[in-house]
Amino acid sequence: MHSSFHTHRYQPDRLATDEYLLDMKQGDVTGDGIPDQIYLIGHKPDGPSGIFADHITLVIQDGYSQQRTVVPLQNNAGYNAVLLLGDFDKNQIPDILISIDSGGSGGYGIFYIYSFAHHALHKLFDSDSYNQQYKFRVQYEDMYKVSVSSAQLDLLFIIDISSKGAAYLATYYNENGMLKQPLQGEVLAIAALNPIITAENRASFDLQALQRIIGPTNADTLGYVENLLTWNGNRFDSSRLNVAIIGTPLQSHF
Known part of the structure; x- marks a missing residue:
């Protein structure tokens, strides 16, 4: 409205x-x-x-x-x-x-x-209204995974954190890949709101809302929530929601 x-x-x-x-x-x-x-x-x-x-x-x-x-x-x-x-x-x-x-x-x-x-x-x-409307749960899982979920949108994303480094993983995981204790992260409030045109023959803009996904500390960035918002005649609705992860050096995997 x-x-x-x-x-x-x-x-x-x-x-x-x-x-x-x-x-x-x-x-x-x-x-x-x-x-x-x-x-x-x-x-x-x-x-x-x-x-x-x-x-x-x-x-x-x-x-x-x-x-x-x-x-x-x-x-x-x-x-x-x-x-x-x-x-x-x-x-x-x-x-x-x-x-x-x-x-x-x-x-x-x-x-x-x-x-x-x-x-x-x-x-x-x-x-403020956007931050209240879109809530996420960030949960560390066994075997070096982090789940990001939205009950509102019925969506689940899994982030593989196995490349975060031995010292980082040893802080939260046992040697067998099991969590030492339950651990949560967080999706922070909206950081950027970018106007984008999603159709070449349309002069109006959609919006891409960007939110940072963090681990137990603010410095521990795990990825980003990217929410494409489209005007439906009364309000902006989420028409596509993705999770983007941060790349690691290719040579670290060989």
Whole structure:
């Protein structure tokens, strides 16, 4: 379902003294044929040269009326805040994708997609809702295997970790390949949200959500969950989910 927001409209001549322009794009996001201006603004505690920003806010300036619609973001602090315009809901009107790096050790991202077609604001995607919706179980198994499962999607993946090295395997496994004790990993929150075109004759985008699979520690990357999301008319659904593993040097197997 679309989520509607009531937004405050104003017409400032310039940014406040403690606000900085983080990114700007131009495109017809209302569908009236007139290009609009889309801004990300935010406060930089370390001044104009700082790379961290908080109070990050989306501002949409209508190309015809010049009125501005201000959209506060729930998660509004991070690094490298950028905009991308593209049609994600298949109505031939560009939507607004906001991407922000959280900056934490987990490499999480903050993502929002808004539609402003016909001057009506709807939230199409947010990373918090995605993280709540897609849950995974990561379980170490005997004989140097790790299972990654989604009960929601009825999917199971098996990762072979036998090439992780003798010291690593000896930490968790006995010499006969049996686990010393039950052990779990984790699929972390969404790290990247990549627009992709899956059909040559289609101008709209699908989304690929990327999540890191880890072992008992954050530094122990086992692979990645790649979730292809397609708009179904009301929301983004998973149309294909894969697990990608990290390659090892070929010579180590000979």
